[in-house]
Amino acid sequence: MIRAGRAEEGANLISPKNRFKLGGQGKESAMRLSRNSAFLTLVCLGLVLIACAAAGTAQFQAASSSDNWEEFLLTAEIVASRPIGEGVTKPWRLTLQKGDVKHDAAWKNVDETVENRGEWALDSWKSEIAAYRLDKLIGLNLVPPCVEREFAPPPSTRKRKGALSYWTESRMNYLKMQEEKIEFPPERAVDADRMKALVRLWDCLLANADRTQQNILLTADWRTILIDHSRAFQPDAVYAKQLIFGTNGMQKLEDGRPFLIRFVPRAVYDRILALDAKKIRDAVGDYLSDKQIKGIVARVALIRKEIEAMVAQDGESKVFY
Numbered sequence: 001m002i003r004a005g006r007a008e009e010g011a012n013l014i015s016p017k018n019r020f021k022l023g024g025q026g027k028e029s030a031m032r033l034s035r036n037s038a039f040l041t042l043v044c045l046g047l048v049l050i051a052c053a054a055a056g057t058a059q060f061q062a063a064s065s066s067d068n069w070e071e072f073l074l075t076a077e078i079v080a081s082r083p084i085g086e087g088v089t090k091p092w093r094l095t096l097q098k099g100d101v102k103h104d105a106a107w108k109n110v111d112e113t114v115e116n117r118g119e120w121a122l123d124s125w126k127s128e129i130a131a132y133r134l135d136k137l138i139g140l141n142l143v144p145p146c147v148e149r150e151f152a153p154p155p156s157t158r159k160r161k162g163a164l165s166y167w168t169e170s171r172m173n174y175l176k177m178q179e180e181k182i183e184f185p186p187e188r189a190v191d192a193d194r195m196k197a198l199v200r201l202w203d204c205l206l207a208n209a210d211r212t213q214q215n216i217l218l219t220a221d222w223r224t225i226l227i228d229h230s231r232a233f234q235p236d237a238v239y240a241k242q243l244i245f246g247t248n249g250m251q252k253l254e255d256g257r258p259f260l261i262r263f264v265p266r267a268v269y270d271r272i273l274a275l276d277a278k279k280i281r282d283a284v285g286d287y288l289s290d291k292q293i294k295g296i297v298a299r300v301a302l303i304r305k306e307i308e309a310m311v312a313q314d315g316e317s318k319v320f321y
Helices: 037-045 063-075 125-139 174-179 186-206 268-275 276-286 290-314
Strands: 077-083 092-100 099-109 112-116 119-124 146-151 160-166 217-219 222-228
Touching: 063 092, 063 099, 063 146, 063 160, 119 125, 119 217, 125 146, 125 186, 125 268, 146 217, 174 217, 186 217, 186 222, 186 290, 268 290, 276 290
Parallel strands: none
Antiparallel strands: 077 092, 092 099, 099 160, 112 119, 146 160, 217 222
16 A cells, blocks of 8 residues: 655645555556547537636536436447456456447446445445436536446356446546646646645545545646545444534544635535435435435535635635635
């Protein structure tokens, strides 16, 4: 396992005590951008990767094109497969093809309780799908399209249910930036700080205590993509009473200071506050239990309390953008 170096509150997204797991898309996050002409055709047909710097959110895809990719993931033929390798969830990289369109996807079917930094945690492929659907519901656009699909990992011929996620083409991840001392371009510095805070807000909502710097990907134009949510939506009662980040958050810096959320996009915040059990259930279906959904609703109230305290201390103009 690789351990991060010392973190400053404004510089890093996660606790320096957080251990980084290998594998998954983060393992190959520096892969070359696709030159496949069919992929470019799909881009022209509607897969628009929008960089919303002014809004402070880096969108993965337009809402209309995400539905196109969902359909592709569900129906395209699996023409090749190989294990990703070192991921603790033993994911597979599948190559899909439908007509002239060819693209890769990550498949995992883990569904168990595992030890995670001295505690027991739920690790489930269902959480991957729920995270994508909740991302769509609040308009975050940071999580790649993800669907349920059966696959028989060789040499087995028995098909198993799992989560199939669009394979993200990326330039690097946060761990590579830290190890190679790569800085964001000056013109993206403000957006980068806002994005780090936004990811903290997202992980608070999801009760995702397993965020690593390897599963925060960056595209060639510095957009942020979030992968690996199988350990989100932890059902333990503590996650309904305390946020992961924030003034009283679980995660702390080495000197004991809290990881603050700091900035919030007003539009996303308002959509989070509008969440209730019915809206969440309608979005995620049966991929989350009633207890997990109640946990989300409880965390919405905790997020409101955290942000209201930030506004009372610093003023709306310092908190919202």
